[in-house]
Amino acid sequence: MSPTPHAMMPEATHDEAARFAHVVGLKNFLMRQLEPKWRTLVDEKLAPQLASEGRDAKEEYRALERSLARLGAYRTWQQLTVSAQEEMWRSVGECVDRQLPELERRASDSEAGGSVRTDPQFRPPRYLSTVDIHLMPGGYADDRGEGDVRQGAVFDKAAALYHMGRNGGELNDVRGHTLVQHYFDRFPGMTPQRILDMGCTVGHSTTAIAGYFPQAEVHGIDVGGALLRYARARSASLGASIHYSQQNAEQTDFADGSFDLVVSSAVLHETSFKALPRIMREAHRLLRPGGVMMHLEVPLRFDTASAWNRVRGLFEALHNNEPFWIGAQQADIAQTVRDAGFADVASGYQPAVRVADRAAEPRFTSTPGPVHVVWYLLSGVKR
Amino acid sequence: MTELDPEGLVFRDDPSKRSAFFAGQADVGRLLGMITALTSEIAMLRARLDTHERLAAEGGFDRAKVEAYRPDATALAERMTDDQAMIGRVFKPLSDELDRLLEEPAVQKTLLETHR
Ligand SMILES: C[S@@+](CC[C@H](N)C(=O)[O-])C[C@H]1O[C@@H](n2cnc3c(N)ncnc32)[C@H](O)[C@@H]1O
Numbered sequence: 001m002s003p004t005p006h007a008m009m010p011e012a013t014h015d016e017a018a019r020f021a022h023v024v025g026l027k028n029f030l031m032r033q034l035e036p037k038w039r040t041l042v043d044e045k046l047a048p049q050l051a052s053e054g055r056d057a058k059e060e061y062r063a064l065e066r067s068l069a070r071l072g073a074y075r076t077w078q079q080l081t082v083s084a085q086e087e088m089w090r091s092v093g094e095c096v097d098r099q100l101p102e103l104e105r106r107a108s109d110s111e112a113g114g115s116v117r118t119d120p121q122f123r124p125p126r127y128l129s130t131v132d133i134h135l136m137p138g139g140y141a142d143d144r145g146e147g148d149v150r151q152g153a154v155f156d157k158a159a160a161l162y163h164m165g166r167n168g169g170e171l172n173d174v175r176g177h178t179l180v181q182h183y184f185d186r187f188p189g190m191t192p193q194r195i196l197d198m199g200c201t202v203g204h205s206t207t208a209i210a211g212y213f214p215q216a217e218v219h220g221i222d223v224g225g226a227l228l229r230y231a232r233a234r235s236a237s238l239g240a241s242i243h244y245s246q247q248n249a250e251q252t253d254f255a256d257g258s259f260d261l262v263v264s265s266a267v268l269h270e271t272s273f274k275a276l277p278r279i280m281r282e283a284h285r286l287l288r289p290g291g292v293m294m295h296l297e298v299p300l301r302f303d304t305a306s307a308w309n310r311v312r313g314l315f316e317a318l319h320n321n322e323p324f325w326i327g328a329q330q331a332d333i334a335q336t337v338r339d340a341g342f343a344d345v346a347s348g349y350q351p352a353v354r355v356a357d358r359a360a361e362p363r364f365t366s367t368p369g370p371v372h373v374v375w376y377l378l379s380g381v382k383r
Numbered sequence: 384m385t386e387l388d389p390e391g392l393v394f395r396d397d398p399s400k401r402s403a404f405f406a407g408q409a410d411v412g413r414l415l416g417m418i419t420a421l422t423s424e425i426a427m428l429r430a431r432l433d434t435h436e437r438l439a440a441e442g443g444f445d446r447a448k449v450e451a452y453r454p455d456a457t458a459l460a461e462r463m464t465d466d467q468a469m470i471g472r473v474f475k476p477l478s479d480e481l482d483r484l485l486e487e488p489a490v491q492k493t494l495l496e497t498h499r
Binding site: 013014015017018019021022023025026028029033034037038040041045046049050062065067068069070071072073075076077078079080082083084086087090091126127130131272273274275314317318319323324326327328330331 | 385387389390391392393394395398401402404405411412415416419420422423426427430431434449450451452453459462463466467470471474477478480481482484485491494495497
């Protein structure tokens with residue numbers, strides 16, 4: 001068996017590991033070999049021809065998508081992209097199911113540390129319950145009841161494949177370190193005592209953040225019991241005591257002013273126009289005066305996206321089940337933060353780091369960059 | 384439906400159904416799914432064969448040794464190159480068709496005509 005980064009990571013047999021390596025290779029092929037050809041066709045051949053007639057391919061991306069879909073080759077590429085994603089979930093699911101009783105035993109025997117609070121009455125919001133985001137069967141909320149950790153294990157194993165090593169390998173913690181670097185860049189003298197991570201999934205970022213503030217009480221919320229049980233055992237095995245609870249970030253049961261730092265990481269693009277201001281107002285309520293809110297997001301904007309990027313974005317939204325993918329790139333999220341009453345609002349790009357350093361020269365910048373190289377960061381202070 | 388709803392969300396016409404790219408020919412979609420799975424099995428078999436060959440070079444193998452074998456970084460890189468080449472061969476007809484689309488102004492013209 002291969003060495004695992006923490007006690008909860010499902011182990012892969014020889015053949016499972018080979019299938020995983022292949023599905024990553026297939027995704028790479030579709031993304032790096034085939035997709036650039038569609039990009040060239042749309043952005044370099046079709047867009048200029050439309051432009052010569054005084055038309056804007058970017059504006060017409062929906063119609064362009066429909067024209068492309070008349071091509072068998074385009075439909076084949078679409079289907080293969082979906083099939084590769086399904087193959088990833090299938091192969092990971094098979095690996096997890098083979099060892100599920102063992103994983104559940106490990107989660108319940110695992111060292112104390114942190115807690116999990118689930119709510120049988122909980123219903124996830126429409127933007128998470130209508131389709132299974134990323135085509136992950138069952139979605140984030142899937143839970144088979146007390147002791148179940150399956151969805152957490154599936155997500156954790158797949159995330160390591162999905163990001164293809166660009167988010168900190170098997171720990172998938174670059175986003176957590178990058179959030180902390182943003183905090184150090186903007187507020188070098190501060191040390192939070194109570195921290196909340198909204199939309200923590202299996203605690204990839206939460207655990208990384210907790211590592212910088214060993215005295216702090218750290219909470220993570222998300223919509224699925226199986227995710228959260230897995231998250232607790234995972235962070236405990238990495239030496240962090242984190243309190244997880246099943247709650248909606250739009251409305252939690254924490255008391256007013258109970259946190260010094262409220263964050264989210266790659267969550268906002270999976271919500272909705274209606275949820276954004278609600279989440280900002282809830283974060284404002286939860287912070288004590290002087291407390292800080294930070295959100296990390298994908299560094300993509302719709303207005304600057306090329307015609308192909310828009311067509312690709314629509315595909316992502318409709319067929320990789322990311323319903324808010326385009327909406328989030330159009331939303332003025334910084335404005336919702338100001339409207340919620342935050343002061344000192346800053347938005348820009350934070351270079352991704354594997355380790356945050358309080359003493360480092362601040363590198364938060366207004367210059368965009370590619371996904372995984374920089375992250376969009378939005379932060380504000382409650383006065 | 385490709386318009387965002389008032390909450391900024393967009394879904395397939397029937398979100399409860401899987402994406403169907405081949406209207407009236409669902410079997411084509413299924414066939415591509417099967418080819419994808421089959422390619423994964425070929426990749427796994429190639430990896431297993433590679434394990435056997437590497438262990439043989441080290442003096443021999445049995446089932447336990449094969450199961451326990453994990454490629455080191457060099458072996459893994461070699462396997463990934465090999466896998467990319469295999470994928471490239473299996474999906475060559477698609478990639479060739481894309482190259483043809485890029486080279487033929489006539490096809491592009493038809494595309495834009497349907498677009499009008
Ligand atoms: C892409 S994952 C985030 C991963 C994680 N934060 C990280 O940095 O690795 C998005 C998560 O946000 C959660 N989420 C989205 N909206 C939420 C809401 N209103 N309340 C709680 N969790 C939410 C989803 O359930 C999902 O687990």
